[in-house]
Amino acid sequence: MKKQLIISLSIITSLFTGCATTTNPSASGVERKQFMMLSEQQVESMSTESYLATLKEASSKKTLNTDAAQVARVRGISQKLIQHSGQFRQDALQWKWEVNVEKNDQVNAYCMPGGKIMVFTGLIEKLKATDDELAAVIGHEIAHALREHGRERMSIASAQQMGLAGLAVLAGASSNKTAAAAGVQAAALGSSLFFALPNSREQEREADRIGLELSARAGFNPNAAVSLWQKMGQQGGSNPPEFLSTHPSNDARITDLQKMIPSMMPLYQEAIRKK
Numbered sequence: 001m002k003k004q005l006i007i008s009l010s011i012i013t014s015l016f017t018g019c020a021t022t023t024n025p026s027a028s029g030v031e032r033k034q035f036m037m038l039s040e041q042q043v044e045s046m047s048t049e050s051y052l053a054t055l056k057e058a059s060s061k062k063t064l065n066t067d068a069a070q071v072a073r074v075r076g077i078s079q080k081l082i083q084h085s086g087q088f089r090q091d092a093l094q095w096k097w098e099v100n101v102e103k104n105d106q107v108n109a110y111c112m113p114g115g116k117i118m119v120f121t122g123l124i125e126k127l128k129a130t131d132d133e134l135a136a137v138i139g140h141e142i143a144h145a146l147r148e149h150g151r152e153r154m155s156i157a158s159a160q161q162m163g164l165a166g167l168a169v170l171a172g173a174s175s176n177k178t179a180a181a182a183g184v185q186a187a188a189l190g191s192s193l194f195f196a197l198p199n200s201r202e203q204e205r206e207a208d209r210i211g212l213e214l215s216a217r218a219g220f221n222p223n224a225a226v227s228l229w230q231k232m233g234q235q236g237g238s239n240p241p242e243f244l245s246t247h248p249s250n251d252a253r254i255t256d257l258q259k260m261i262p263s264m265m266p267l268y269q270e271a272i273r274k275k
């Protein structure tokens with residue numbers, strides 16, 4: 001009985017040692033502890049594989065980086081944002097960042113774990129996005145990657161899948177085995193989890209805050225986040241932008257952004273002065 005209790009406790013402890021925050025609070029003040037069951041390496045290798053497959057497919061369809069000026073514009077904006085990622089986590093400066101543009105009418109963009117960015121031409125063209133607005137959306141995506149929200153969602157989904165039955169079977173197993181089993185689960189589902197699971201409202205709020213700070217520090221006007229989301233909301237009617245399926249949004253988001261912006265303006269003004 002006593003032994004069982006100790007085993008249960010050790011499993012619970014092993015699950016919750018995964019709880020830490022991935023980024024420094026910096027000016028945006030995001031410091032929520034996160035549940036991480038899968039390792040950063042597991043998630044990153046899954047993402048890299050999926051991203052490479054996407055590039056290969058787009059390349060064979062001749063939809064990858066078709067407009068040199070557009071690619072240069074998106075990469076230039078992204079680089080300025082990435083330069084400030086160390087503000088939130090030093091290791092991000094060593095990530096193998098990649099930025100590509102896919103010819104696709106969907107209004108969409110994403111940054112996979114480890115810094116693999118994709119922007120769809122639909123987002124640039126349909127929204128007639130300004131540089132500041134593109135920085136708002138790319139900064140928001142980079143923020144999701146810095147916070148490792150994809151890994152967090154995959155971890156939660158794996159834990160739910162394993163469920164209590166899984167924990168019972170694993171009783172007596174080492175914590176490494178628990179993590180390995182979760183890894184096998186996630187690998188079986190593949191990176192489809194990354195796209196299938198929407199971000200939570202809390203993750204969205206964090207990405208908005210960190211994204212705003214990245215934009216401001218890189219010299220892009222944080223107010224563009226508001227006009228960007230307004231444009232996004234005006235799209236589609238019965239066909240809402242793809243972006244909204246993984247980034248649940250509502251009117252409260254714009255109000256929240258408007259509240260956050262004043263605290264970011266000094267960073268923006270300082271960046272502009274240095275230009």
Ligand SMILES: [Zn+2]
Nearest residue numbers: 199204207247
């Ligand atoms: Zn988001």
